[in-house]
Amino acid sequence: MSLETLPEPEIDPERSATELIRLEQVTKRFGDHTVLDRLDFSVDAGKHVTLIGPSGSGKTTILRLLMTLAKPDEGTITVAGQRLYPAPEKQVREVRKKIGMVFQQFNLFPNMSVLRNITEAPVTVLGLDRDEAEARARELLDLVGLADKCDARPTRLSGGQQQRVAIARALAMRPQVLLLDEVTSALDPELVAGVLDLLRDIARSTDITMLCVTHEMNFARDISDQVLMFDSGRVIESGTPEKIFSDPEKDRTREFLGAVL
Ligand SMILES: Nc1ncnc2c1ncn2[C@@H]1O[C@H](COP(=O)(O)OP(=O)(O)OP(=O)(O)O)[C@@H](O)[C@H]1O
Numbered sequence: 325m326s327l328e329t330l331p332e333p334e335i336d337p338e339r340s341a342t343e344l345i346r347l348e349q350v351t352k353r354f355g356d357h358t359v360l361d362r363l364d365f366s367v368d369a370g371k372h373v374t375l376i377g378p379s380g381s382g383k384t385t386i387l388r389l390l391m392t393l394a395k396p397d398e399g400t401i402t403v404a405g406q407r408l409y410p411a412p413e414k415q416v417r418e419v420r421k422k423i424g425m426v427f428q429q430f431n432l433f434p435n436m437s438v439l440r441n442i443t444e445a446p447v448t449v450l451g452l453d454r455d456e457a458e459a460r461a462r463e464l465l466d467l468v469g470l471a472d473k474c475d476a477r478p479t480r481l482s483g484g485q486q487q488r489v490a491i492a493r494a495l496a497m498r499p500q501v502l503l504l505d506e507v508t509s510a511l512d513p514e515l516v517a518g519v520l521d522l523l524r525d526i527a528r529s530t531d532i533t534m535l536c537v538t539h540e541m542n543f544a545r546d547i548s549d550q551v552l553m554f555d556s557g558r559v560i561e562s563g564t565p566e567k568i569f570s571d572p573e574k575d576r577t578r579e580f581l582g583a584v585l
Pocket residue numbers: 354359377378379380381382383384385386
């Protein structure tokens with residue numbers, strides 16, 4: 325069957341009203357190393373879900389699949405009731421617009437001003453006119469406390485400031501889902517709190533769905549509706565932060581938390 329003629333997934337209407345992201349039986353291999361092993365999980369609209377688990381367990385890989393930076397070998401990924409994988413290229417581009425990501429290493433465009441970093445994708449991908457994109461960018465820079473840095477090059481900013489620009493850049497696309505991959509782990513310790521406070525604000529004041537990978541357990545406890553403990557390519561346990569951090573069911577979760585808390 326060609327991708328163009330693939331049927332849309334059959335989605336239980338009751339489920340699709342609440343589910344924004346769904347991975348079903350997703351397998352991802354690098355060579356003969358199976359990183360994700362028939363992974364199933366979903367994230368409800370408006371919820372904040374945190375992925376925890378040991379290094380190398382595949383957390384970043386999940387976010388990269390959602391960003392379409394990598395493709396699964398098997399399984400399906402659905403976002404807001406529409407297939408992201410497998411799907412025809414045009415549909416992938418449409419669905420992909422619903423998703424924003426902030427990376428550990430900021431990944432700003434070094435040769436563009438801060439303002440241009442934020443306006444580039446809204447102009448080229450969403451087709452906003454430049455004035456409108458700039459107005460939106462200035463509002464966002466105000467939100468992240470960097471209104472005075474519009475014309476600066478990213479290399480002139482501190483790591484914390486660069487990460488706040490990266491957050492503004494992701495929000496400029498008005499995503500339904502924000503993916504956050506260890507966004508404070510490359511920062512000097514004194515800059516971490518500012519970025520986490522900004523994210524707490526965003527979590528509180530918007531209805532953006534968040535899927536977050538973090539080693540900041542206090543932050544995870546504060547913002548998460550649900551925590552997924554991830555190991556060997558599978559979700560081995562999930563629950564509220566209170567449950568997972570205070571009274572986990574699985575020995576593996578207890579052992580992991582013992583090492584990181
Ligand atoms: N492009 C790639 N080519 C080959 N192997 C890869 C590639 N990307 C990831 N891997 C492997 O997949 C596994 C999962 O990597 P991933 O980056 O998803 O882990 P992680 O849970 O995010 O780890 P960390 O907590 O250290 O960031 C690792 O064993 C990694 O070496």
